[in-house]
Amino acid sequence: MSRKCEDGMTLMEAVAALSLLSFITLMLLPLFGIVYSEKKTIHEMRSALYVLEKEALAGEQYETIRNGYWEGLGEYEFASAKKEKGVEMCIRWEGANERKYEKCLFVLPSIARDDAD
Numbered sequence: 730m731s732r733k734c735e736d737g738m739t740l741m742e743a744v745a746a747l748s749l750l751s752f753i754t755l756m757l758l759p760l761f762g763i764v765y766s767e768k769k770t771i772h773e774m775r776s777a778l779y780v781l782e783k784e785a786l787a788g789e790q791y792e793t794i795r796n797g798y799w800e801g802l803g804e805y806e807f808a809s810a811k812k813e814k815g816v817e818m819c820i821r822w823e824g825a826n827e828r829k830y831e832k833c834l835f836v837l838p839s840i841a842r843d844d845a846d
Contacts (some may be wrong), residue, residue, distance in 0.1 A: 769825035774832065776802035777820050781834045784809070784818055814838075 738746075780799050784807065794808045805822040812835070819833040 763826075766824075766826040770828075770830075773802050773822065773824055774830065776800075777805065777822060777830070777832050778834075780805070780807070781818055781820055781832060785834055785836045 776799055780797075780802065792810050794806065796804065796806050798804050802822060805820050807818070807820050809816050809818045815835055815837040817833055817835050819831055821829065821831045824830050
């Protein structure tokens with residue numbers, strides 16, 4: 730009587746499993762890079778909004794275009810233009826995902842109140 734011993738995996742099964750694992754890893758690796766760059770771009774958007782709010786609170790009410798650098802955002806271009814009732818401030822930059830972005834904020838002038846009544 731001969732008994733066939735099938736307790737472990739054959740070499741062919743091990744190679745097939747390793748090949749499948751390698752294939753799935755190679756397919757998912759570029760996705761991790763894309764997700765990382767999109768996450769970094771979201772952080773850059775938050776930084777851009779912070780810079781815009783900081784400029785708005787500074788109260789500059791004149792037209793200007795200038796370049797700057799902000800940690801977490803990198804190089805950006807800031808522009809402000811007077812409109813009828815306020816100032817439009819915009820910031821432009823290139824994101825980590827190599828797309829160009831622009832965020833704008835419309836600022837109304839502050840009205841001085843007379844509280845001496």
